[in-house]
Amino acid sequence: MDMNKSTCSTLNSDKGSRIRKDEPDSPRRKDRKSLKRVGDYVLGDVLGEGSYGQVREGLYVPPDLEANKDASLHGQSASDKLKFGQRVAVKIIRRRLLTRKVRNGQENLKREIACLKRLKHQNVIQLYDTIDDPSMDKIYLVFELANFLSLQDILDLTSQKHGESGDNSAAFKAAPFEKLKNLQNLFYQLAVGLTHCHSRGVVHRDIKPSNLQLTLDGVLKIIDFGVAELLERYSELDDTEKFAGTPSFQPPEVARGSRSFSATKVDVWAAGVTLFVMATGSMPFGGETTDELYANISTGRYDIPQDLPEDLRDLIGRVMNPDPDERATLETVLKHPWLAGQDRAPALELPQSIKDTGSKKESLLQRYMQEDSDGSDAGEDDGPGEEGGDGRDGDGGGPGEGAAVERTREQLLNPNQRKNLHRKTSSLSSSTEASCAVQ
DSSP states (O other): OOTTTOOEEEEEETTEEEEEEOOTTOHHHHHHTTOEEETTEEEEEEEEEOSSEEEEEEEEOOSOTTTOOOGGGOSSOOTTTOOTTOEEEEEEEEHHHHHHHSTTHHHHHHHHHHHHHHOOOTTBOOEEEEEEEGGGTEEEEEEEOOOSEEHHHHHHHHHHHHHHHOOOOHHHHTHHHHTTTHHHHHHHHHHHHHHHHHHTTEEOSOOSGGGEEEOTTOOEEEOOOTTOEEGGGSOTTOEEOOOOSOGGGOOHHHHTTOSOEEHHHHHHHHHHHHHHHHHHSSOSOOOSSHHHHHHHHHHTOOOOOTTSOHHHHHHHHHHTOSSTTTSOOHHHHHTSGGGTTGGGOOOOOOOHHHHHHHOOSSOHHHHHTSOOTTOOOOOOOOOSOOOOOSOOOSSOSSTTHHHHHHHHHHHHTSHHHHHHHHHHHHGGGSTTHHHHTOO
């Protein structure tokens, strides 16, 4: 259906619901055409796209907690985890494309969901809800919103400034982390989050800066468990023969083609490479091809810049020990002198320049709550694809937006506002939803 030519809208009245066409000249209505509903969630802007779906910002606004119980659209309940009006990230997966583009794609997705359901920690992205819509051949994963910047985003911004200035020092290239003494805090959060994963029987297998998101409050979140594994699949010695992840973050035992290796030690090495990159602004190993890269990694020889603090250099050497039997464990990492006192450290304070770069300018809740007595949205298609991370962002966009969101939530407590909101949303769970809202 061409949503631009004929946008369906539903209205609740004393006599029931009716369907009519929106007037095209309303600015608010034009804005609402970008919103769409899936189950208890209203979808907003696209946060990321990939080969088999996309990630979109969402809003938890259940139209009617009693009436909206379509079993075909709901997996686990999110009502006990989410507050009315809470922002979320919705990963939309096209089942057909997933099967076509990813070997064992659906099996991998089931494993990812199983891993995520085991985890609940402030440094690990949380899965709130799963929605399976066979009629549209789509699966929706609802995550907490960590829509800010990844560590890779910050590294890229720094690299750009580095190229413009010509400064070749490690201290300059790692300025966003070192200047504000953020590096210790960030790596401590990563180690704590990984410790939780391993304690729950989950190995990530793809730790790297782009899979580490920051919220506006400076909380690090481990995201993207697409290649994660459950430890029960391994022997009691934590050995695995399966390789996954990004080549440049693989340890020597993988690069050498070892028949089996410790899954948790692979995570520790990848965390060490991440620490090296954050501290120096460069990779410890390089290569023109994957074979050349692996040949360099397999030697286990790399140079740690001498201008880094001695304790930091020692920790890098321990977590990036080429011998997995001698490599530091996460338990010893958390006790290392370089991380002393981080368990009592205040929340990470990010510079305003970085906040301005990563913040969203508009609140989806504000868009949704615009006064409009003519009813609710339609929505556009999900696009060709996504794979994407788990979305981005924590508790708000740019400066002042958090307060604006809270003010709007207070308005929801007003009976008239709440009634108006339910009038706008409840019709979307009616029989017209399939033809009008869900594309």
